[in-house]
Amino acid sequence: MKEKLREIVDTLSERLAAASALKEVEDLRVWALGKKGELTQILKGMGALSPEERPAAGQIANEARVKIESMLETAASTLRIAELERRIKDEDIDITMPGRAPERGSRHPMTAVIDEMSRLFVGMGFEIAEGPEIETDYYNFVALNIPEQHPARDDQDTFYFEGNGNFMLRTATSPVQVRVMESQKPPIRIICPGKVFRSDDVDATHSPVFHQIEGLVVDKGITLGDLKGVLTVFAKEVFGDKAVVRFRPHYFPFTEPSAEMDVRCFSCGGAGCRVCKGEGWIELLGCGMVHPKVLSMSGIDPEIYSGYAFGMGLERIAMQRYGILDMRLMFENDVRFLRQFA
Ligand code: DAH
Numbered sequence: 001m002k003e004k005l006r007e008i009v010d011t012l013s014e015r016l017a018a019a020s021a022l023k024e025v026e027d028l029r030v031w032a033l034g035k036k037g038e039l040t041q042i043l044k045g046m047g048a049l050s051p052e053e054r055p056a057a058g059q060i061a062n063e064a065r066v067k068i069e070s071m072l073e074t075a076a077s078t079l080r081i082a083e084l085e086r087r088i089k090d091e092d093i094d095i096t097m098p099g100r101a102p103e104r105g106s107r108h109p110m111t112a113v114i115d116e117m118s119r120l121f122v123g124m125g126f127e128i129a130e131g132p133e134i135e136t137d138y139y140n141f142v143a144l145n146i147p148e149q150h151p152a153r154d155d156q157d158t159f160y161f162e163g164n165g166n167f168m169l170r171t172a173t174s175p176v177q178v179r180v181m182e183s184q185k186p187p188i189r190i191i192c193p194g195k196v197f198r199s200d201d202v203d204a205t206h207s208p209v210f211h212q213i214e215g216l217v218v219d220k221g222i223t224l225g226d227l228k229g230v231l232t233v234f235a236k237e238v239f240g241d242k243a244v245v246r247f248r249p250h251y252f253p254f255t256e257p258s259a260e261m262d263v264r265c266f267s268c269g270g271a272g273c274r275v276c277k278g279e280g281w282i283e284l285l286g287c288g289m290v291h292p293k294v295l296s297m298s299g300i301d302p303e304i305y306s307g308y309a310f311g312m313g314l315e316r317i318a319m320q321r322y323g324i325l326d327m328r329l330m331f332e333n334d335v336r337f338l339r340q341f342a
Contacts, residue, residue, distance in 0.1 A: 001042060001057055005064040008038045012068060016075040025076045032068050039065055106342035110211055110330060113318040114193045117213055120237050121191045124230060129190040131176035137166050139175035144254040145293050152253050157199045169197035173214035174254065174311060180216060181298035186305050187219040204326045211314040218300060218307030227287055227308035235263050246281065255288025255309060285312030
């Protein structure tokens, strides 16, 4: 038996010396110590020995097992270390090499315009208010003096929620006026930029989702003069000191009197051109003195307070500012378009 054991140890030693991968060491472990391994076979044969022979044989076999295990472990750890050293050498990092620059995005032109407008109005003492994009019929229409059956609802067809006609995507940022008046006491001076929705088909100048900015000022003694002053300053900030504006009478259900503000075409100076479609003026926004009914529906006494409001679409302003000819570019998120604003 001793001889057989020495043979196993010798063979193992030879083969381990030749092994170059951990897998080979593992195979040898199975060869020697596995269920059908060489040593296991010998141990099984010990049953045939006499009771006197057994203890000595058992001791020898055990010593051989310990030796075999340690040989296997030594070989495995030598290979592991060699593998680690190889990797350290191969995967050497040159820390003096310039890093890979992270890809930097840029602000979307809409975001840039919203930020710029917000900064401008905040500079004039306005606060920024927000409201939900899903509105109820009351806030979107009724509280803005647009009761059911009012013809003004026709130009503001929107998206309703199946099974509940009371909820819709807001058609303007105007409902935020109502929410602010219900929850704040005058003096109120807010702007509200945000997304609005209408069921319009997509073309170069229309989109079912677009952006507006709403303004509302309510206090004692607010007049049309305040409205004209603030909006004129605003136009000069956006279009330059030489910008000329005009106020044209208009109709909105929630303001009385109402007006639209135009800016003289900055492309032709008023003579008429393609940009202003021959008008000489470019329409910028709607505005007016908040209707007394709108004030009182929101819990503000129109005998004590008065206010003005305005609302404008932002896509058009962004398009003019950046010379963008098609509104669809704003929503398609083509990086070739967006990169131009980096
Ligand atoms: N809500 C109007 C629209 O979507 C814009 C507007 C006009 C808002 C006059 C106002 C305003 O606050 O006073 O066309």
